[in-house]
Amino acid sequence: MTVTKTFDPTKFRRKLTEKLDIPVGFSDPRIWISTGNYALNRLISGDYNRGFPLSKVNMLAGESGSGKSLIAAQVMRNAQNDHNAFVVLLDSEGAGDEAWLKNAGVDTENNFMRIPVFTVSTCTEMVAEFISALKESGADQPVLIVLDSVGMLETESGQENFLKGDSKGDQGQLAKQLKRFIKNCIYLCEQKDIGFLMTNHTYASQDMFNPDAKITGGDGIVYASSIVIAMRKFKLKEVSDEDQVATATGVHGIKTTCMSYKTRYNKPFEKTTIEIPWSTGLDPYSGLLELFEMDGLLVKDGNKLKYTAKDGTEIKLFKKQWKDDHLQQIMDENPYSISREDKAFAEKLETSMNQTAEEDTEE
Numbered sequence: 369m370t371v372t373k374t375f376d377p378t379k380f381r382r383k384l385t386e387k388l389d390i391p392v393g394f395s396d397p398r399i400w401i402s403t404g405n406y407a408l409n410r411l412i413s414g415d416y417n418r419g420f421p422l423s424k425v426n427m428l429a430g431e432s433g434s435g436k437s438l439i440a441a442q443v444m445r446n447a448q449n450d451h452n453a454f455v456v457l458l459d460s461e462g463a464g465d466e467a468w469l470k471n472a473g474v475d476t477e478n479n480f481m482r483i484p485v486f487t488v489s490t491c492t493e494m495v496a497e498f499i500s501a502l503k504e505s506g507a508d509q510p511v512l513i514v515l516d517s518v519g520m521l522e523t524e525s526g527q528e529n530f531l532k533g534d535s536k537g538d539q540g541q542l543a544k545q546l547k548r549f550i551k552n553c554i555y556l557c558e559q560k561d562i563g564f565l566m567t568n569h570t571y572a573s574q575d576m577f578n579p580d581a582k583i584t585g586g587d588g589i590v591y592a593s594s595i596v597i598a599m600r601k602f603k604l605k606e607v608s609d610e611d612q613v614a615t616a617t618g619v620h621g622i623k624t625t626c627m628s629y630k631t632r633y634n635k636p637f638e639k640t641t642i643e644i645p646w647s648t649g650l651d652p653y654s655g656l657l658e659l660f661e662m663d664g665l666l667v668k669d670g671n672k673l674k675y676t677a678k679d680g681t682e683i684k685l686f687k688k689q690w691k692d693d694h695l696q697q698i699m700d701e702n703p704y705s706i707s708r709e710d711k712a713f714a715e716k717l718e719t720s721m722n723q724t725a726e727e728d729t730e731e
Contacts, residue, residue: 395558397421399451399510404442406699407640407655408626412595414634416699419443421633422453422510422563425554425592427518429568429583430599435624435644436567437463440514441472442650443565448475453510453563456498457482458491460520472649479509488521488545492552499556510561513553518546519569519584547588554592570598596630604643621645626655638662656695657687665698666690677701 381392400418403409409419420426420443428436447453455474457464459482466476474480485491495513502511523541553564568589570581581598583590590596604621627639640655657673660666666673672684675694678701683694 395423397423399423399453399561399563401443401451401453401512401563402446403439404446404650405439405642405652405655406695407653407659408439408597408642410634410659411626411628411638411640412597412631412634416703419446420563420565420595422512422561423558424594425550425557425564425566426595427566427568427583427589427593428597428599429570429629430624431570431581431601433622434599434601435622435642435650436599437461437516438472438644438650440516440565440567441469441474444469444480444512444514445473445475447510447512447563448479449473451510452479453512454479455481456511456513458485458494458513458515459483460485460491460515461517464516485515486522487524487526488542488549489524491515491521492549495549495553495556499560499562502560502562508561510563512563512565513557515564515566517567517569518589519567521546543586543588546585547592550589550592590630593630594632595628598627598629600625602641604645620647653692653695656699657690660695660698663702665702 384392399422400413400415401420401422402417403412403419406416410416412419413421428439430436444455444457447455457469457480462484464482469476476482483494485494498513521542523545525541556562557564566589569584571584572581581600583596583598602623602625603619604623605618622644623641624644625639625641628634628636630636638659640658643651643654645651657666660675661673666675668674669684672686673690675683675698677683677697685694
């Protein structure tokens with residue numbers, strides 16, 4: 369019988385990690401940062417409490433005023449509050465006013481740094497220098513890098529041409545430089561608990577056969593991102609009495625349709641609509657009703673919506689009567705429901721988890 373000598377990778381692994389500083393193994397996310405909205409979290413990760421993961425590159429893309437910067441600010445706030453993360457804001461729009469960020473809950477005095485950037489090369493240099501400094505310090509604190517926004521970055525040649533009074537194009541250099549920048553960010557962020565979140569602009573499609581909005585910066589940055597959320601805004605006119613503010617137009621905020629254009633942790637192309645009233649900010653429960661109907665957890669019963677609780681109790685309410693406490697109950701009782709076709713699997717998973725919990729209790 370021939371004896372096969374197996375390979376022992378210990379020495380090779382040590383050479384990679386100690387001499388070449390190359391991480392070995394998987395980089396599955398350990399830390400997830402909530403977006404501040406349960407429905408948006410679920411579009412991203414399949415979990416109501418998990419939003420954008422650290423160690424990955426993520427993108428919010430949408431038209432002007434669709435709430436990209438606001439959600440990015442919510443993520444920064446939650447990174448600081450929930451995970452004691454250090455936040456670096458790369459601001460290419462000059463819109464990161466301190467008062468606005470503080471209003472959104474971001475601590476701009478502790479665990480925070482704002483760096484104005486204009487060109488892709490400056491952005492690349494800042495990220496590389498920061499991560500090098502982080503490694504040299506030996507710190508193991510989670511880090512969130514936010515670029516707001518990709519769409520406002522310029523190439524060095526484009527900047528030089530502008531200063532000369534020349535408005536000629538960059539011959540595709542911007543898309544190439546952005547792709548190279550994001551590719552390097554993937555490698556750098558993967559090595560530690562470093563998350564990268566960028567906002568980006570979209571523009572109307574000129575393709576009659578593919579009318580979806582196009583994301584600026586080329587396809588390279590879309591390929592490189594683990595998660596891409598596409599956003600589109602509408603006027604918010606119907607709100608509760610306590611959320612109303614006096615306006616000449618009757619508009620009290622914005623509604624934003626969010627679609628998971630790309631995600632590696634849930635099914636793509638699911639969507640919901642979240643509400644951002646001006647008086648209260650992002651509503652954490654908005655968008656859930658739409659998802660629960662899609663799941664089949666809420667079903668039409670005449671002109672009401674009906675939910676059958678785990679204890680068999682039926683709750684029937686008009687659509688506008690479904691408030692936060694009712695939505696929270698559905699989330700608590702159905703933490704694994706992802707979509708209608710996954711319902712059987714969700715129930716099987718939930719039964720398995722309950723059995724495991726009972727066995728642990730008995731032991």
